[in-house]
Amino acid sequence: MPSTLYTDPRLVALYDTLNPVAADTAFYLALAEGKNHIIDLGCGTGLLACELAERGHRVVAIDPAPEMLRVARHRRNGEHVQWIEGDARALAVLSPADLLLMTGHVAQVFLDDTMFLDTLKAARYALRNGGELAFESRNPTARAWESWTPAQSRRRVNVEGIAEVEVWHDDVSGSPESGIRFNTYYRFKATDETLTSASELRFRTQDELAALLESAGFSHLSWHGDWNGAPVSASSRELIVVAR
The missing domain is CATH 2.20.25 (N-terminal domain of TfIIb)
Structure with missing residues (x-):
C-alpha cells in the first residue's frame, strides 16, 4: 500500500515545502545537459520534470499516485511534459531515452530485490545505446x-x-x-x-546496488558520495550512481 504522503491531498500539498529545490536538483539538471529525451520515473509533484521541460528537454514523467500528478500537471511548464500515471511497466511503450532519472530516494521504496531488479531491467530497456540511468539511495x-x-x-x-x-x-x-x-x-x-x-x-549497500545494476545489464557505474561529486566513503550519506 502506498504511503499516504503520496495519496492524501492534505499531505501532497505539503510535499514541495518539505522537499524544495536543493543540491540534488542541481546535480540532476547538470547531468541532463546535452540530453534530449529524458524520463523521470517516480516524478512526484513534477518539480524536476517541469524544470527540465523549461530548459528545452523532451520529458516523460511517470508516477503511480494520481494526487501527485494532479499537482504536477498544474505547474508552470506542466503542459510541456508528457505525464503518465503508472510505474516502470509504462517504460515498455516509450521511445528510447537519453537519460532516465529516479530521484527522491525512490529506489528505497522497492523492498523486494526481484521487484527492484525488474524495474532496473525496464529502465535499461527504455534507454538508447549509451543512455544513462541515475538515482540515489541513502548509504546504510x-x-x-x-x-x-x-x-x-x-x-x-x-x-x-x-x-x-x-x-x-x-x-x-x-x-x-x-x-x-x-x-x-x-x-x-x-x-x-x-x-x-x-x-x-530498504537500505542497500553499494555492493548490493552494483550487483542489481549489473544483473539488469548496466556495465559502467559511476558513484558519488554527495551531490558535489565526492567519492563514496563510510561517512557518505548518499550512494549516487550514474549507470550505462
Missing part, C-alpha cells in the same frame, strides 16, 4: 534512521493556504536489510489535527 553506513526521532527530526514549516505545520518522525523499527519502518506525523496548527503517514524503506 550513515544510519540515517537513527535520527528519525521526535527530538531530532521535529521541524515547523509554513505552507501557503495551510499555515504552520509541525512535522516529525517516530516509531522506527525493522532493519536496513529488510526494511526500516517509521511514521511521519503532521500537526496542522490551524485545526490542531494530526495526520500520520507510514513508510518503509
Whole structure:
C-alpha cells in the first residue's frame, strides 16, 4: 500500500515545502545537459520534470499516485511534459531515452530485490545505446534512521493556504536489510489535527546496488558520495550512481 504522503491531498500539498529545490536538483539538471529525451520515473509533484521541460528537454514523467500528478500537471511548464500515471511497466511503450532519472530516494521504496531488479531491467530497456540511468539511495553506513526521532527530526514549516505545520518522525523499527519502518506525523496548527503517514524503506549497500545494476545489464557505474561529486566513503550519506 502506498504511503499516504503520496495519496492524501492534505499531505501532497505539503510535499514541495518539505522537499524544495536543493543540491540534488542541481546535480540532476547538470547531468541532463546535452540530453534530449529524458524520463523521470517516480516524478512526484513534477518539480524536476517541469524544470527540465523549461530548459528545452523532451520529458516523460511517470508516477503511480494520481494526487501527485494532479499537482504536477498544474505547474508552470506542466503542459510541456508528457505525464503518465503508472510505474516502470509504462517504460515498455516509450521511445528510447537519453537519460532516465529516479530521484527522491525512490529506489528505497522497492523492498523486494526481484521487484527492484525488474524495474532496473525496464529502465535499461527504455534507454538508447549509451543512455544513462541515475538515482540515489541513502548509504546504510550513515544510519540515517537513527535520527528519525521526535527530538531530532521535529521541524515547523509554513505552507501557503495551510499555515504552520509541525512535522516529525517516530516509531522506527525493522532493519536496513529488510526494511526500516517509521511514521511521519503532521500537526496542522490551524485545526490542531494530526495526520500520520507510514513508510518503509530498504537500505542497500553499494555492493548490493552494483550487483542489481549489473544483473539488469548496466556495465559502467559511476558513484558519488554527495551531490558535489565526492567519492563514496563510510561517512557518505548518499550512494549516487550514474549507470550505462
